Amino acid sequence: MLRVAVPNKGTLAGPASEMLAEAGYRQRHEQRDLTVLDPVNDVEFFFLRPKDIAIYVGSGELDLGITGRDLALDSGSPVDERLALGFGGSNFRYAAPAEAGEWSVGDLAGRRIATSYPRLVTDDLARYGVSADVIRLDGAVEISIQLGVADAIADVVGSGRTLRQHSLVAFGEPICSSEAVVIERRGSDQQEAKDRLVARLQGVVFAQQYVMLDYNCPRDLLDEAAKLTPGLGSPTMSPLADEKWVAVRAMVSRKEAPAIMDRLADFGAKAILSSDIRSCRM
Ligand SMILES: Nc1ncnc2c1ncn2[C@@H]1O[C@H](COP(=O)(O)OP(=O)(O)OP(=O)(O)O)[C@@H](O)[C@H]1O
Ligand SMILES: O=P(O)(O)OC[C@H]1O[C@H](OP(=O)(O)OP(=O)(O)O)[C@H](O)[C@@H]1O
Numbered sequence: 001m002l003r004v005a006v007p008n009k010g011t012l013a014g015p016a017s018e019m020l021a022e023a024g025y026r027q028r029h030e031q032r033d034l035t036v037l038d039p040v041n042d043v044e045f046f047f048l049r050p051k052d053i054a055i056y057v058g059s060g061e062l063d064l065g066i067t068g069r070d071l072a073l074d075s076g077s078p079v080d081e082r083l084a085l086g087f088g089g090s091n092f093r094y095a096a097p098a099e100a101g102e103w104s105v106g107d108l109a110g111r112r113i114a115t116s117y118p119r120l121v122t123d124d125l126a127r128y129g130v131s132a133d134v135i136r137l138d139g140a141v142e143i144s145i146q147l148g149v150a151d152a153i154a155d156v157v158g159s160g161r162t163l164r165q166h167s168l169v170a171f172g173e174p175i176c177s178s179e180a181v182v183i184e185r186r187g188s189d190q191q192e193a194k195d196r197l198v199a200r201l202q203g204v205v206f207a208q209q210y211v212m213l214d215y216n217c218p219r220d221l222l223d224e225a226a227k228l229t230p231g232l233g234s235p236t237m238s239p240l241a242d243e244k245w246v247a248v249r250a251m252v253s254r255k256e257a258p259a260i261m262d263r264l265a266d267f268g269a270k271a272i273l274s275s276d277i278r279s280c281r282m
């Protein structure tokens with residue numbers, strides 16, 4: 001049986017479970033449940049703290065895990081990234097008080113840097129050849145400067161609201177650009193079962209990036225229509241009762257769909273419909 005780690009709380013927990021459910025796996029109904037057995041798919045899910053997941057997967061106790069790329073890197077565990085899931089996006093960045101002027105990474109030399117991700121920070125400072133005092137805190141890192149235990153911080157930046165609230169300004173290149181990822185242990189077994197779960201999740205990730213467009217197109221404009229909506233292979237075209245018209249169906253990128261629909265309408269297509277795709281295998 002495949003053993004898979006899923007975040008039990010925090011930013012990644014809800015979307016991770018929703019994505020697994022969409023991929024056809026049984027998920028917990030009770031927030032407090034720590035395990036869920038899915039006998040149909042021969043998988044057992046373990047609901048763990050996001051920070052601990054790479055440790056369980058890296059030790060070989062669990063076969064796969066969903067966690068943040070930043071957390072996986074910070075764990076130092078021997079895990080590989082199998083799939084990026086497209087949610088939980090953030091940047092891990094240095095920040096310092098706005099009133100202290102413009103900082104660069106070199107200015108961190110000899111300073112105290114508070115963070116919940118000490119390995120990420122230590123490794124990054126080493127890349128710059130900067131020697132500083134890394135102070136490990138569990139959370140609420142943004143307040144540490146105000147409270148006098150640090151001169152600068154390195155933390156997760158999502159919307160940037162928390163930094164602004166504490167009059168902090170990010171500086172330097174992002175240390176890590178993160179999102180939720182599926183990780184596995186380097187060189188572990190159960191390859192076939194792992195590939196199946198990853199393929200199912202890939203199908204959901206892919207489906208979320210596309211919509212299905214259906215529209216009726218005048219037959220003499222089909223070439224133009226095919227250029228606008230080439231689909232992934234080629235668009236499906238079916239005759240209609242009225243011979244002058246053809247029904248066209250093609251997948252298009254979700255982001256580009258509204259503009260493509262405008263252009264289809266402009267050149268005379270009718271009954272242009274966009275619908276969600278829930279999952280797919282390409
Ligand atoms: N706006 C955000 N705030 C916090 N984490 C985010 C955000 N966006 C994405 N993430 C990602 O979520 C993961 C951290 O999750 P979370 O903060 O829930 O865990 P935690 O800090 O260990 O738990 P907790 O905050 O409950 O102690 C990281 O991979 C981080 O990059
Ligand atoms: O840029 P923003 O959208 O404001 O989000 C970033 C903040 O969210 C996270 O905190 P979290 O809620 O996980 O609390 P924590 O600091 O206790 O981990 C992170 O550590 C930042 O503090």
Ligand SMILES: [Mg+2]
Nearest residue numbers: 010011139156
């Ligand atoms: Mg957090």
